Amino acid sequence: MSSTMIELEKVTKIYGQGEKRVVALADVSLKIQKGEIFGIIGLSGAGKSTLIRCINKLEEPQSGIIRLAGQEITTLKGKELRAARRKIGMIFQHFNLLSSRTVYRNIAFPLEIARVKPKEREERVNALMELVGLTEKRNAYPSELSGGQKQRVGIARALANNPEVLLCDEATSALDPETTKSILRLLQDVNRRFGLTIVLITHQMEVIKEICDTVAVIDEGRIVEQGPVVDLFARPRSVAARRFMQGVLHTEIPPEIQERVFADPSPDRRGKTVRISFIGEVAGRPIISSMIRQYHVDVNILYANLDFIKNNPFGSIIVEVTGGDANVEAALDFLKTQGLKLEVLAECGA
């Protein structure tokens, strides 16, 4: 689990020249571990597509080194490049299936390319159709399939030559949320079953949250942040990361709450509006209720949100804690000692 599968070292890719010059990747360095699901998130035009396509040399960077399982990809050519590519599966946003071939023959395609013997090919294709649950669609053409089914064919095809790495180029962006979930589950399944390293690029935080172990945030051709997904959710450092986070976590303060101002509360009813963020096992402890009992404060829950990142509970609640300044201060200190992240949003009173 700890050996490096893919390594990018100062990879730079520039399109065009002169005035039309666009820096797609600027000095990008990344390390992707064997067996992990590595997500790269960015807006369209951020360079993520270029990045993933450099890994199998569909795009050639101007400078930098890319290594896959210790082998340098960037300098490979011809026969060696083709051999290396057979060990890298790839799936696409628009599936890119051969319209002239049935499901069966689409999955057989990479095996034909690799000149696998017909008998072995047949066994392999049958096993793959079984894996992705499309045995009954064996003789259907892609045009007769739904988006999710097409992507399943894409996945089966990508896995045909037993790759070590699977590259997913916006693989769920053309699918509805329900289908996206089922495709992500399938990816997670193959990751666990075969120890396959998966690199995926997306603009959907949901995808990162659902299956990724590690994430890199790319913005204008640069990696602005990378690390475990849980860390990113708990402490997004870059502007780009926060922007993505808002969509899924509602970390911005609802306006109704910001405007909740009270006229002249009596001193013993004064308090604060606080956002409490938590992650991991703290979510399982009755901290709020201990606080109420120990510090004689009142708590009014204004907003709460709980989510899971790869089975870690994660969330935030916004509460009004009232009961006089001293009590409130003590109560909030208590929360901090419990490992919660606090943010005072406003003074309030009841």
Next chain:
Amino acid sequence: MWSLILDATIETVYMVGVALVLSALFGIPLGILLVITGPRHIKPMPFLHRVLSVVINVGRSLPFIILLVAIIPFTRWLVGTSIGTTGAIVPLTVSAIPFMARVVESALLEVDWGVIEAAQAMGATTGQIIAKVLIPEAVPGLVLGLTMVAVSLISYSAMAGAVGGGGLGDLAIRYGYQRFRGDIMFITVLILVVMVQSLQSLGGWLAARLNHR
């Protein structure tokens, strides 16, 4: 009269058929080469691409009737005669090759680039991409293109009558026009119309059948 018409029909079918097969034999590979050597395709070769493109355009810009007489020495050298159906097949083929190449080009360019890229990502060789992706994916377009070439070959074959090429066109000119045989004129025209119509319908039907998009 009927035997004249039957002979002429057979001659036309023979000229068009042979010219179609020969022009496909040269034109299809030429079209493929033209496509894959293009910029941002699977085997970019700018110089060869330019040369091919220019040569094809020159071939396409010659009116058939001019080409027919202009290449008489070549025809004679190649098949020993410049008259008769055999003599007509040479210019027919020569004029259909560049047309065929362009038709193939446009059919192949219709193939979704993403699919080609997927094959590249799998480690396919150029030959494998051509044989397993480009051509099979372009089959419906190729069938329609071939139909188009066949139809214009029929019309060109009529012109070949001018050099004593035989066939329906020849018959229509020599009997229908020069000997005022309205009935022969009418029947040859009718046969030509039926030929073109059925060819087009057949091509359309076949292309639709082969299309799984």
